[in-house]
Amino acid sequence: MYSDVQYETTEGVATITIDRPSVANAFRAKTVSELNDALGRVRDDDEIYALVLTGAEGAFCAGGDITEMPDWKEQGKEAYSAFLESVQDVVRTLRSMSKPSAAAVSGPAVGAGCDFALACDLRVAGPDAVFREGFVRVGLVPGDGGAWLLPRLIGESKAKEYLLTGKDIPADEARELGLLVEISDKPLGRAQELASEIRDLPATAVQGTKRLDPEVSFDEHCKQAIEHQWDCVTDPEHDEAVAAMRESREPDFDRDYS
Structure with missing residues (x-):
């Protein structure tokens, strides 16, 4: 039922995959709408006990797809606010829903893509994973919750370093900072194992x-x-x-x- 997202369930565990590999799973408005719909299904389905969020073919999510974005100055603040709120809703639902979530991260998790991963309860990364709050590098503030989430996960001082410079957090550094459960050569499989372990508890x-x-x-x-x-x-x-x-x-x- 989706074009930009895959939604699968296996024995009480849902897996949502951002599926735009030609652009490293960067999102457009349609992607965000489908993500919010899929997350709502997880939230509301009493037969789903845990969620895994991932990206297709070696990338998690490279943030917004600039080739698919309109001229926001032309569209106006109201239209831009509505779009940004829809992106924020992905983060908001991941945090607020009662179903626990695990992000399986390979390759880049950039901008809002980084925030989607940070909003999950657990994170498993491949050795090639890179987290980046790179908003300042393109003249933006972290608009999707990252400047709220990251200090709570790794401490304010270290978080400010990454937020204000936009520099990368590679997988081994992310593990040392406590962002990751572990680094795995098969992050999706390991995240699904963790989700299944949680599913089997009361x-x-x-x-x-x-x-x-x-x-x-x-x-x-x-x-x-x-x-x-x-x-x-x-x-x-x-x-x-x-x-x-x-x-x-x-x-x-x-x-x-x-």
Whole structure:
């Protein structure tokens, strides 16, 4: 149903692939619209438990495709704001939805493409992966959340270095900074393995853990934890997980994967 994006599900794990390899998976308006639609499907499908986001044929996403962009000065601020908000919605949905996500990054993840990867909960990269908040190099500010996300992931001082210079973060450096779970020769396969590991855990606990907000005060965080913990206590998967632990066996959750 998409032209710029592939959407697949396998036993409760969705994989969304940005599929414009001729331009290193740089996006146009249609790509962003399809990404938002696919992410909405993941968010709303109770039979999907985890997401993998990746790009086709050796690239993650090289940012916006300048050959497909209109003259924004001619289009006006309102039109530009609407487009930029749609790009931001990709980041917003990845962060706000309860389903955990893993980015499988090969090659360039640049500009908004970098922000798509940063918005995922986990990142696995190939040895050729490069992350770049390169907005300043083309006379722009990070418009898609990167200047908010990166300091929270690696610390403000180091993040400012990359944000203000636009220089590359190669895979080995990204691992040292804590951006990556690991470097793998097969990042997509490894990200799908991680997503499957998470899928096989009690879903209410996983989704509640993701919903716990580290940006609120400690007291508010603890109040949120009580509400999410009660949802877990009253969840049949909690009962089954405890029973399995007591009986030294693997839990058997009652699920019908799509």
